[in-house]
Amino acid sequence: MDDKARAELMAAIAGWQNQDARHHLHPFTDPALMDQVPPFIIDSAAGMYVGGQGVRLLDAMGGLGCVNIGYGRPDMADIAADTIRTLSYYHCFSAASNPYAAELAARIAALAPGALNHVFFANSGSEANETLLKMIRLYWSRKGQPERRAIISRDYSYHGSTMATTVLNGQQAMIAPFGLSPADMDVHHVMAPFWYRHGGDLNAEQFADQAIAAVAGKIDALGPETVAAVFAEPVQATAGVIIPPDAYLPRLAELCRMHGILLVADEVVCGFGRTGAWFAQETFGFEADMMTLAKGLSSAYAPISAAVVSDAVLDVIKGTEREVFQHGFTTSAHPVMAALALKNIDILAQEDLVKRTRDSIGPYFASKLKELENRPLVGEVRATGLMAGVEIAKNKTTREQYLLDMAVCDKVSQACLMRGVIVRPVGNAIVICPPLIIQRGEVDYIVRAMGEALEEVSGQLD
Numbered sequence: 001m002d003d004k005a006r007a008e009l010m011a012a013i014a015g016w017q018n019q020d021a022r023h024h025l026h027p028f029t030d031p032a033l034m035d036q037v038p039p040f041i042i043d044s045a046a047g048m049y050v051g052g053q054g055v056r057l058l059d060a061m062g063g064l065g066c067v068n069i070g071y072g073r074p075d076m077a078d079i080a081a082d083t084i085r086t087l088s089y090y091h092c093f094s095a096a097s098n099p100y101a102a103e104l105a106a107r108i109a110a111l112a113p114g115a116l117n118h119v120f121f122a123n124s125g126s127e128a129n130e131t132l133l134k135m136i137r138l139y140w141s142r143k144g145q146p147e148r149r150a151i152i153s154r155d156y157s158y159h160g161s162t163m164a165t166t167v168l169n170g171q172q173a174m175i176a177p178f179g180l181s182p183a184d185m186d187v188h189h190v191m192a193p194f195w196y197r198h199g200g201d202l203n204a205e206q207f208a209d210q211a212i213a214a215v216a217g218k219i220d221a222l223g224p225e226t227v228a229a230v231f232a233e234p235v236q237a238t239a240g241v242i243i244p245p246d247a248y249l250p251r252l253a254e255l256c257r258m259h260g261i262l263l264v265a266d267e268v269v270c271g272f273g274r275t276g277a278w279f280a281q282e283t284f285g286f287e288a289d290m291m292t293l294a295k296g297l298s299s300a301y302a303p304i305s306a307a308v309v310s311d312a313v314l315d316v317i318k319g320t321e322r323e324v325f326q327h328g329f330t331t332s333a334h335p336v337m338a339a340l341a342l343k344n345i346d347i348l349a350q351e352d353l354v355k356r357t358r359d360s361i362g363p364y365f366a367s368k369l370k371e372l373e374n375r376p377l378v379g380e381v382r383a384t385g386l387m388a389g390v391e392i393a394k395n396k397t398t399r400e401q402y403l404l405d406m407a408v409c410d411k412v413s414q415a416c417l418m419r420g421v422i423v424r425p426v427g428n429a430i431v432i433c434p435p436l437i438i439q440r441g442e443v444d445y446i447v448r449a450m451g452e453a454l455e456e457v458s459g460q461l462d
Contacts, residue, residue, distance in 0.1 A: 006054075009054070013041050013053055016041050017038040017039055017041060020034075020038075020039045020041075021034050021035065021038060021039065024039075026039070027161075040052060040053060041053055044072075045059075045071035045072050046070075046071050046072040047070045047071060047072065047435075047437065048070060048071075048434065048435055048437065048438060048439075048442055049071070050071065050422070055420075056420070057417070057420055057421065057422050058420055058421050058422065058442060058445060058446065059071075059422045059434070059435070060416075060421050060422055060423050060432045060433075060434045060446045061422050061423060061424045061431065061432065061433055061434070062433050062434050062435045063300050064295070064300075064424075064433075065237055065269050065274070065295060065387065065431070065433035066269075066294075066295030066296060066299065066300040067299050067300050067435050068272055068273055068274065068295075068296040068299045068344070068348065068353070068435060068436045069299040069344055069347045069348065069351075069353070069435065069436065069437065070299075070435040070436075070437040071435075073347070075343065075347070076299075076301050076340060076343055076344070076347075079339050079340055079342075079343040080301070080302075080336060080339070080340055082339075083100065083335055083336045083339040083340075084336055086335075087100075087335045087336075088335070088336065089331075089334060089335065089336070090335065091330065091332075092121075092328075092332055092333040093328060097333070098333065098335040098338070099335075100333075100335045100336075100338035100339040100342060101121060101333035101335065101338045103338075103342055104119075104121075104333075104338045104341050104342050104345075105118075105119040105121075107342065107345055108293070108306060108308060109308075111278045111279070111345075112278075112279065112291065112308055113279055113281045113282055113287050113288075114281075114287035114288075114310065115310040115311040115312065116287075116288070116290075116291055116308045116309065116310050117308075117310070117311055117314075118308065118309050118310070118311070118313075118314045119306050119307070119308050120135075120306065120307045120308075120309075120332070121304060121305070121306055121332045121333040121334075121337075121338070122304075122305045122306070122307065122329055122332060123303045123304060123305060123329060123331055123332075123337075124160070124294060124303060124305050125159075125160055125266070125268035125292060125293075125294035125295065125305050126159075126160030126161045126162045126165050127160075127162070127305055127329065128268070128292035128293065128294060128305040128306060128307040129159045129160045129162075129165045129168065129231070129264075129266060129268075129292050129307075130160065130162045130164050130165055131307040131327065132229075132264055132290050132292060132307050132309075133151070133164050133165070133168075133185075134327055135290070135307070135309065135313070135317060135327075136151070136228050136229045136262060136264075136290075137149070137228070138317055138325075139228075139262070139313060139316050139317055140228055142316050142317060142319045143316055145225070147225065147226055148225065148226060148227060148228040149186045149226065149228055150186045150187075150188060150222050150226045150227045150228060151168065151185065151186060151187045151188070151227075151228055151229055151230075151231060152187075152188050152189075152190060152215065152218055152219070152222075152227060152229070152230045152231070152261075153168045153169070153170055153182075153187055153188070153189050153190075153230075153231045154170050154189060154190055154191070154192045154193075154231075154232065154236070155170040155189055155190070155191055155192045155194075156170045156171065156192045156194060156236050156238075156239035156240075156242060157169055157170035157171075157189075157192070157231070157232075157233060157236060157239070157266075158170075158171065158174075158233070158236070158237075158238035158239065159231060159233075159266055161174075163180070164185055166178065166180055167180050167181065167182045167184055167185045167187050168182075168185075168187055168231055170189050170192065170239075171239070188218055188222060190214045190215050190217075190218045191210075191211060191214045192211075192236060192239070192242055193207070193208065193211040193242065193244035193245060193248045194236075194239075194242045195207050195245065196379065196380045196382075196391055196399060197399065197401075204245040204246065204247075205245065205247060207245055208244070208245035208246075208247040208248045208251065211244070211245070211248055212248065212251045212252060212255060215230065215252060215255060216255055219255070219259055219261070224259040224260070224261070227259065227261050228261070228262060229261060229262040229263070229264055229289075229290075230252065230256055230261055230262070230263050230264065231264045231266060232249070232252060232263070232264065232265060232266065233265075233266045233267075233268075233269070233270070234249060234265060234266075234267065234270050234275070234280035234281065234283070234284050235269070235270055235275065235280060235384060235387060237269040237270070237387060237431065237433065238269075238426060238431075239426060239427070239429075240382075240389040240391065240426050240427060240428070240429030240430075240431060241382050241383070241384075241387050241388055241389030241429070241431055241433075242382070242389070243382045243383075243384050243389075244284070246284070246285075248284075249281075249284040249285070249286040250284070250285050250286045252286070253286040253287060253288070256289075262289045262290060262313070263286075263288045263289050263290070264288060264289070264290045264291070264292070265279075265280070265281055265286075265288035265290070265291045265292075266291075266292050267279055267280055267281070267291050267292060267293055268292055268293060268294040268295055268305070269295055269296075269387070269433070270283075270387075271291075271293045271294075271295070271296050271297065272293070272295075272296030272297060272299075272344075272345070272348060272354075273296060273348055273353055273354035273357050273385070273386075273436050274296060274357075274385050274386060274387055274433065274436075275357075275384050275385035275387065276354065276357045276358030276359075276362045276384070276385035276386075277354065277358065277385075278354055279291070283384065283385070289309070289310050289312070289313055290307070290308065290309050290310070290313060291307075291308040292305065292306070292307055292308070293305060293306040293308065294306070296344075297341050297344070298337065298340050298341040298344050299344045299435075301340045301344065302334075302336065302337040302340040302341070303337065304334070304337040304338065304340070304341050348436070351437075353436040353437065354436075356436070357385050357386050357436050358385065361386065361436075361438060361439075361440070361443070362383075362384075362385045362386055364440055364443060365383060365386055365388065365434075365438070365443050366381075366383035366384075366388065368443050368444065368447045369381045369383055369388050369390065369432070369447060369450075370383070371447065371451075372390060372447065372450055372451060372454065375450075375451050375454045375455065375458075376454055376455060376458035377392050377393065377408070377412070377454050377457065377458050377461075378390055378391065378392065378393070378396075378454060379391040379392065379393030379396050379399055380393075386433065386434055386436055386438065387431075387432070387433045388431070388432045388433075389429045389430070389431055389432075390429060390430040390431075390432070390450065391428065391429050392408055392409055392412065392428045392429060392430065393428075401428045402428060404427060404428070407425075408428070408457065408461070409425035409426070409427065409428060409429065409430055410425050411457045411460070412425065412430055412450075412453050412454060412457050413425040413430060413453075415452070415453030415456045415457055416449050416450060416453045419449040419452060419453065420449065421445070421446055421449040421450070423446075423450070430450070432446065434446070
């Protein structure tokens, strides 16, 4: 790039930054910060990399754990253009549909575990979970048990940003600022299966006993006849990739069945290959009554999500009398979004990215990251498929954490960024969820950058 082109680019960036700071409200961002620090403008992306402001960065987060097939694929662009020319939009209200939505619903049903055969389309994971909250109320009403309203969620969980899904979250910082309370929606939280922070000297089997006992105790305290559903992310990605003991999720499903309680698997992050299976229910050996999908459904090439329910659930919701399902969104099952999701699934299948994650690159990713446990600050590395959490500890022996206001993980992530790698700090953990197309050399580069960043920050703390 010559000097004139560089000057023009810098002028354009300054203009975008000014417009953004003046008018753009960012999600999960301190708005006051935007008055002090200009936003970093990302203006291009391809494969594993994003670019902006003259730099190229290896995105070890795949956006927000969503760009499963990698960025900027021409075949996805072609599908979008072709579909826009053919059918840019039509709604799916009042029994209308389109070929793309019909095919996508059938494809999801064919891939989904168990009897999860019925798909409602929305635009985000939040909307998908909100949809299921309403379906759960409808389900129990039509079963003649409207008193079943209580929802059980877990500490550290993340299920969305709507009013209802916000209180499902097991993170008070997301709830309190809005004057909300889990009691508003009859939501009750139990301990998460987070061995590193809560397992103490227990082994995995003993800790699974403890975590399941916490759910059983909450059901007993509320009264099983009042509990409508349990919401569970198979892996709690947003809180640092909390991976449960092997026995936990099968036993949770068994506990729900015993009490006739619906089990919802929030697979917004885990779905479409992230754990080395099409769905994490396969990875962890359980089946849910309902499931939510988003992120990897289209690899974030388009905003689309799905709320998926079993045959048994739909039979109850249909009921015996004709009645309109009073729920939907203008862009539910949008033809362009559905076409992109279909092509995304084709790519995952044709390039064998799910099996590759399970058998090849996933195990390599886990083994290389595990080496970071020999570095300063690292208490534990947790990994399944192509998602990992690097737990930061002040004391590796006692598992003592740093105070959050020390922002140790922020410092580590910034040190990674200076080495050309994007990772995500969440509390006292670093999350890594790269695209499924990642190569071994890129894994090595991430691990090397992380190692150097940990050493640098550790030296600053000494």
